[in-house]
Amino acid sequence: MDGSAVRATALAAGTLLLLAGCSSGGPGGGAPDAGERAAPTASVGQRPKADVPYWVDPDGTAAREAVAYADRGDVDSARLLRRIAEQPAASWIGPDDPRGQAEAVTTAATEADRDALLVLYNIPHRDCGQYSKGGAADGDAYRTWIDEVARGIGGRRATVILEPDAVLHLADGCTPEEFREERYGLLGAAVERLGRQPGTSVYLDAGNPGWRTPDALFEPLRRAGLAQADGFAVNVSNFFPTAASVDFGKRLSARVGGKPFVIDTSRNGNGAYTSGDPGENWCNPPGRALGEVPTVRTGDPLVRAYLWIKRPGESDGECRGGPRAGEWWAQYAVGLARNGA
Numbered sequence: 001m002d003g004s005a006v007r008a009t010a011l012a013a014g015t016l017l018l019l020a021g022c023s024s025g026g027p028g029g030g031a032p033d034a035g036e037r038a039a040p041t042a043s044v045g046q047r048p049k050a051d052v053p054y055w056v057d058p059d060g061t062a063a064r065e066a067v068a069y070a071d072r073g074d075v076d077s078a079r080l081l082r083r084i085a086e087q088p089a090a091s092w093i094g095p096d097d098p099r100g101q102a103e104a105v106t107t108a109a110t111e112a113d114r115d116a117l118l119v120l121y122n123i124p125h126r127d128c129g130q131y132s133k134g135g136a137a138d139g140d141a142y143r144t145w146i147d148e149v150a151r152g153i154g155g156r157r158a159t160v161i162l163e164p165d166a167v168l169h170l171a172d173g174c175t176p177e178e179f180r181e182e183r184y185g186l187l188g189a190a191v192e193r194l195g196r197q198p199g200t201s202v203y204l205d206a207g208n209p210g211w212r213t214p215d216a217l218f219e220p221l222r223r224a225g226l227a228q229a230d231g232f233a234v235n236v237s238n239f240f241p242t243a244a245s246v247d248f249g250k251r252l253s254a255r256v257g258g259k260p261f262v263i264d265t266s267r268n269g270n271g272a273y274t275s276g277d278p279g280e281n282w283c284n285p286p287g288r289a290l291g292e293v294p295t296v297r298t299g300d301p302l303v304r305a306y307l308w309i310k311r312p313g314e315s316d317g318e319c320r321g322g323p324r325a326g327e328w329w330a331q332y333a334v335g336l337a338r339n340g341a
Helices: 015-020 061-071 075-085 098-111 139-153 177-195 218-223 242-255 330-339
Strands: 091-093 116-120 158-162 200-205 231-234 261-264 303-307
Touching (some): 075 330, 098 116, 116 139, 177 218, 218 242, 231 242, 242 261
Parallel strands (some): 091 116, 158 200, 261 303
16 A cells, blocks of 8 residues: 555554454453443543543553553653543444444443544455454445444434545545445445434544645545535544644645544654655654644634544554554553653
């Protein structure tokens, strides 16, 4: 695949772990179990609602790892991991029991008087055979999965980031021709189905500043149902600076009727990696840093929020010594936090 393409799929935060049957729970492994949640392992609270309304998982992987490092006497690493644990990050809904997963996350968020932030990443023929390949078996399975997610959300408040890379892989030709029309239909139907939930907002993934230009995206986004969505998402799982993402988003917005957008700032503190093989610069690049903390106070009416959609500390894939896509990588997490200090 073209190295400049968005690699939102590589993070697959928790989804591949669920596919492999080895979810770590919390931010390291997708949604929490639908049953009773464990007691928090660290004193992690919620952010001020006026700054960011999204739920902080008090028992996420970063929180548990911070406690483990402190118990081993590594106070510095524990402190750095708490910088991740204290921020709201997206929950990625996996293929199994989507209704239970969505219900568990949205219920926990509602009980904390916060909104859930969800990523849906299960489109058939996902990621064109790359690190995060997979997805629903076929269109019927995907429609059923989306319906179950929507039922799990119910009337609770949730923001959904819909299908990282799905539109881009239509625009760049990565999705095989025989599946293209079906994918447009599936995305449009997903936007419509999720939009029926009274407290749900839907943002369709729309790439990053390193992927061609907005001119290559506005028509595929239109065909994928953007007009019925609440907006689009920029820089998911990538590293481009916020200013560049704002510029990209505004130029794209101008082509799609002034739609607002959100920006993934989870790992863009030092910008994009430009050394080495350009085709691998998206995958666990060294020297990256946490970006702006999640907030709805962006100072720009078109930019609805800075969000941590990719969960910091989860691998992009088996490159540069990383584990499988979506698995927790403590060394990388500590580096992100240290470089973002």
